[in-house]
Amino acid sequence: xxxxxxxxxxxxxxxxxxxxxxxxxxxxxxxxxxxxxxxxxxxxxxxxxxxxxxxxxxxxxxxxxxxxxxxxxxxxxxxxxxxxxxxxxxxxxxxxxxxxxxxxxxxxxxxxxxxxxxxxxxxxxxxxxxxxxxxxxxxxxxxxxxxxxxxxxxxxxxxxxxxxxxxxxxxxxxxxxxxxxxxxxxxxxxxxxxxxxxxxxxxxxxxxxxxxxxxxxxxxxxxxxxxxxxxxxxxxxxxxxxxxxxxxxxxxxxxxxxxxxxxxxxxxxxxxxxxxxxxxxxxxxxxxxxxxxxxxxxxxxxxxxxxxxxxxxxxxxxxxxxxxxxxxxxxxxxxxxxxxxxxxxxxxxxxxxxxxxxxxxxxxxxxxxxxxxxxxxxxxxxxxxxxxxxxxxxxxxxxxxxxxxxxxxxxxxxxxxxxxxxxxxxxxxxxxxxxxxxxxxxxx
Amino acid sequence: xxxxxxxxxxxxxxxxxxxxxxxxxxxxxxxxxxxxxxxxxxxxxxxxxxxxxxxxxxxxxxxxxxxxxxxxxxxxxxxxxxxxxxxxxxxxxxxxxxxxxxxxxxxxxxxxxxxxxxxxxxxxxxxxxxxxxxxxxxxxxxxxxxxxxxxxxxxxxxxxxxxxxxxxxxxxxxxxxxxxxxxxxxxxxxxxxxxxxxxxxxxxxxxxxxxxxxxxxxxxxxxxxxxxxxxxxxxxxxxxxxxxx
Numbered sequence: 001x002x003x004x005x006x007x008x009x010x011x012x013x014x015x016x017x018x019x020x021x022x023x024x025x026x027x028x029x030x031x032x033x034x035x036x037x038x039x040x041x042x043x044x045x046x047x048x049x050x051x052x053x054x055x056x057x058x059x060x061x062x063x064x065x066x067x068x069x070x071x072x073x074x075x076x077x078x079x080x081x082x083x084x085x086x087x088x089x090x091x092x093x094x095x096x097x098x099x100x101x102x103x104x105x106x107x108x109x110x111x112x113x114x115x116x117x118x119x120x121x122x123x124x125x126x127x128x129x130x131x132x133x134x135x136x137x138x139x140x141x142x143x144x145x146x147x148x149x150x151x152x153x154x155x156x157x158x159x160x161x162x163x164x165x166x167x168x169x170x171x172x173x174x175x176x177x178x179x180x181x182x183x184x185x186x187x188x189x190x191x192x193x194x195x196x197x198x199x200x201x202x203x204x205x206x207x208x209x210x211x212x213x214x215x216x217x218x219x220x221x222x223x224x225x226x227x228x229x230x231x232x233x234x235x236x237x238x239x240x241x242x243x244x245x246x247x248x249x250x251x252x253x254x255x256x257x258x259x260x261x262x263x264x265x266x267x268x269x270x271x272x273x274x275x276x277x278x279x280x281x282x283x284x285x286x287x288x289x290x291x292x293x294x295x296x297x298x299x300x301x302x303x304x305x306x307x308x309x310x311x312x313x314x315x316x317x318x319x320x321x322x323x324x325x326x327x328x329x330x331x332x333x334x335x336x337x338x339x340x341x342x343x344x345x346x347x348x349x350x351x352x353x354x355x356x357x358x359x360x361x362x363x364x365x366x367x368x369x370x371x372x373x374x375x376x377x378x379x380x381x382x383x384x385x386x387x388x389x390x391x392x393x394x395x396x397x398x399x400x401x402x403x404x405x406x407x408x409x410x411x412x413x414x415x416x417x418x419x420x421x422x423x424x425x426x427x428x429x430x431x432x433x434x435x436x437x438x439x440x441x442x443x444x
Numbered sequence: 445x446x447x448x449x450x451x452x453x454x455x456x457x458x459x460x461x462x463x464x465x466x467x468x469x470x471x472x473x474x475x476x477x478x479x480x481x482x483x484x485x486x487x488x489x490x491x492x493x494x495x496x497x498x499x500x501x502x503x504x505x506x507x508x509x510x511x512x513x514x515x516x517x518x519x520x521x522x523x524x525x526x527x528x529x530x531x532x533x534x535x536x537x538x539x540x541x542x543x544x545x546x547x548x549x550x551x552x553x554x555x556x557x558x559x560x561x562x563x564x565x566x567x568x569x570x571x572x573x574x575x576x577x578x579x580x581x582x583x584x585x586x587x588x589x590x591x592x593x594x595x596x597x598x599x600x601x602x603x604x605x606x607x608x609x610x611x612x613x614x615x616x617x618x619x620x621x622x623x624x625x626x627x628x629x630x631x632x633x634x635x636x637x638x639x640x641x642x643x644x645x646x647x648x649x650x651x652x653x654x655x656x657x658x659x660x661x662x663x664x665x666x667x668x669x670x671x672x673x674x675x676x677x678x679x680x681x682x683x684x685x686x687x688x689x
Contacts, residue, residue: 003488007599010586015594078596124633177601177643199639251618251634 004073005045012038012089015078021090022049022069023209025107027058027413028288028420029342031209033090034069044071048096058416059095059105067103069093075206080175092206104412107344111202114348114408118355123247123254125351128181128198128331131211131339132239134232135162135190139225145232147190148224160185162224166192169218176214178207187301188236198244201347208241208343230287230338231294238295240302241339244320245350246331247271256330262310262367263322263330269364272308272317272332274357275350276365279306279316279336281402282349283388284395284421285409286337290428293391295338303335306386307368315368316388336388345409352408392428396421446487447471448558449479449519451496451508458547459495459525462554468562470495475504476511489610490624491519493562495554498526499547502533509540516620517611521561525554574609576667578652581606590652600626601644604637608656608666617663637664 012020019035022044026032034051036044043049048070053059059067075092095106102109118125137146148162163185170183179197186193194215196207212228219226231238247254247267255268264272287296295302301313309315318333337346356362368385375383389395396418399405406414445468450459453472463470471486473479483491494512498505505524512519524541526534534544543561545554574581578591581602588595588605597605607625608616616624618634626636641664645653657665 004599007586007602014585014587074599077598080596124635126633126635174646176596177598177647179642179646197639197642198635200633200636203639248633248635 008045008071008073008076008091009042011076011078012041015087015089017078017089018086019088021079021088022071022093023090024069024093024095025209025342025344026056027105027107027342027345027416029107029209029340029345030057031213032056041071044069045073050098053095053103053105057420058413059103060416061105061412064098066098067105068096068098068100070096072108077176080172092209104410105416107342107348107413108202108205110409110413111205111344111348113410114351114355115200115202118247118351121355121358122249123355124249125201125347126198126246126248127201127204127347128196128244129204129208129337129343130193130195130240130242130244131208131215131228132186132191132193132241133215133226133228133339134188134239135165135192135219136225136227136232139227145225145227147188147233149190161222162190162192165219165222165224165226166194168222169215170194172214172218173211176210178210186237188233191237191239198246201351202344205343205347212339228339230289230292230340237300238302239339240295240335241337241341241343241346242333242335243337243347243350244331244333245271245354247354253328253330255332256327258324258327262319263324263327264319267358268330268332270357270360270362271354272319272357273362273364274354274360275317275332275334276306276308277362278353278356278402278404280386280389280395280398281405282353282399283336284392284399284417285349285405286334286341286346287395288341288392288421289338290392290424292338292340293389293395296336296388296390304387305368305380306388307365309368312368345413349405349408352404356404391425392421393425396425445469445562446489446492448493448495449473449483449487449491449512450494451479451505452500453478456497456499456525456547458549458551459497459554461551462558463495465551465555466559466562468492468558476508479508479512480515484623489607490517493558493565494519494522495558496522496524496541497547498524498530498533502526502530506533506537506540513540516616517614517624521565523554523557523561525549574606576609576612577655579605579609579648579655581609590648593649595647597644597647601640601647604640605644608664612667613665615659615662615665621663 017038019037020041021033021035023031023033048068050066050068052065053067054065071091071093077090079088079090094108095103097103115125135148137148149160166183170180173180181195181197183194194211215226228239255265256263257265296304298304303316307315308317310319310321316335318335320331320333322329334350389398400418447469450470450472453474455472471482473482496505496509509522509524521542524544525547526544528546543557545557572584581588586602588597588602604625618637621637622634641656645656648655655666659665
């Protein structure tokens with residue numbers, strides 16, 4: 001710890017850093033930051049910075065509103081923002097109570113707790129998300145958003161402003177040492193995807209927060225607006241965050257078993273079974289907005305039904321086929337989360353569901369081989385296939401019944417989250433939308 | 445500089461006096477296993493060297509030397525002190541030590557030999573700079589630069605680069621790197637090493653990324669291999685140097 005602290009302090013001094021941003025994340029997954037001067041940094045590293053948490057979503061409590069932000073020196077990084085002459089650094093913080101115990105509303109703690117449970121069972125958890133988002137001309141909410149282009153999947157267009165913005169974003173991420181596996185134009189106009197190279201889940205949750213920031217910052221620099229809203233446009237695909245998952249025991253991929261016809265170990269099968277079994281309970285966290293459920297509908301490659309398959313993109317859990325010699329890249333892809341979830345909580349509940357499957361030895365249901373979208377409700381019921389919640393209300397009701405979620409999130413986050421989401425649903429229920437006026441006003 | 449490890453425990457008074465004379469921190473261990481265990485907490489980058497006395501227990505001393513030299517990460521420099529009547533025992537065992545001295549000796553002589561050995565291995569004189577080809581690490585200020593360009597590294601990236609570049613030519617497994625660089629307070633597992641190597645290479649830039657070699661189904665090596673036909677061409681050959689720098 002001592003040398004980590006010295007590393008940060010010396011770097012700030014050597015590089016002439018004028019201020020340091022302390023980053024943390026609220027319960028809904030919004031980036032928060034405050035700036036401190038190098039003079040304050042030493043104290044922040046040793047004792048933490050006190051601030052009033054009552055204004056932060058999910059941080060408020062009845063008795064004590066002050067909390068402590070303590071920088072995690074391992075996450076200290078310089079920010080290569082364009083167009084600024086002074087060097088700026090940022091560091092992620094963990095939030096503590098004033099007595100030094102971990103603050104129960106801090107999403108980093110929630111994920112760390114779940115990772116510790118995995119580690120106690122001998123596993124490390126790696127994730128690689130595919131982050132989708134849109135570029136729009138502006139953030140004007142008075143009319144439908146204006147895409148920058150009319151391109152689609154893998155289009156190579158010469159004069160494509162949004163691809164240029166994306167290219168610069170990826171360069172900046174690489175500069176920050178965040179390796180990007182692929183970046184491409186997605187199916188919908190002006191929709192883009194950045195696939196991140198796997199890391200451990202805590203580093204990745206930090207990385208997802210950084211990526212969202214860099215994407216938005218780079219877009220703003222080019223005078224456009226980037227949005228991670230799950231379904232900003234009707235009639236085209238929404239923005240998901242398909243997440244590739246793997247468990248490791250030391251240097252061995254715990255999901256791989258080359259002697260199995262699917263290439264999957266017993267551990268992998270139980271993990272999938274856990275995901276499927278608890279999918280309805282964790283959806284409120286992986287898809288936390290009213291708008292999230294406009295993405296989870298049939299017809300746009302988003303999962304609706306709860307099943308797993310190898311080569312079926314409508315499945316909730318996809319098992320990418322890997323070549324025999326590449327057994328170590330065996331992984332699962334969980335396709336429900338959207339890019340606007342809280343990655344710390346999202347990864348935590350996904351891992352918790354899978355671990356529960358391993359601990360309880362859940363049985364893996366048969367692979368969904370037919371295209372689930374093509375089946376009627378009756379056929380689905382006959383096959384015993386359930387669906388994901390179709391609204392935020394349904395998802396929150398499901399979550400409220402879940403022991404797994406209380407255990408994983410802790411009571412503070414669990415209760416605050418449900419209260420907050422029920423309030424969001426109430427606000428939505430009383431809103432009269434353009435859809436209703438268009439449809440009913442002329443005739444009723 | 446990290447401490448030096450000594451055998452046996454307690455350290456013979458004349459060797460203790462010599463080490464204090466050169467101002468070198470040291471720890472004593474009575475077996476190679478104890479030395480390894482002690483190293484985890486006492487020596488951040490591994491023992492800076494070893495001073496072994498065979499005067500009391502020669503076969504124990506030779507076993508100690510043998511272990512330190514055959515580790516994946518051999519301890520060097522190593523000074524072996526023996527009694528004059530034991531000199532014959534050193535024949536055909538040249539690989540076990542870098543220099544030797546005969547006891548009894550004056551502490552001044554032993555101190556001079558230790559200082560000279562440390563200087564020759566590059567540890568004594570300027571310990572605050574690690575240089576390899578275009579790469580420079582200033583251990584005092586924690587700054588790294590490649591071909592004059594300052595690198596923006598996270599703490600763990602810096603630590604990994606420092607460890608690798610302090611041991612050029614040596615191959616380390618992921619497990620070893622994990623133990624030596626990360627310690628045990630992390631959530632990543634062995635694959636974390638791959639992730640950090642990838643990030644480091646990205647920051648070194650395309651031109652210098654190959655300073656860190658992937659050694660198939662073993663681990664990683666910084667710079668060119670130190671020796672051995674299995675490790676590729678020997679030091680100084682044009683092809684490897686060209687490949688590396």
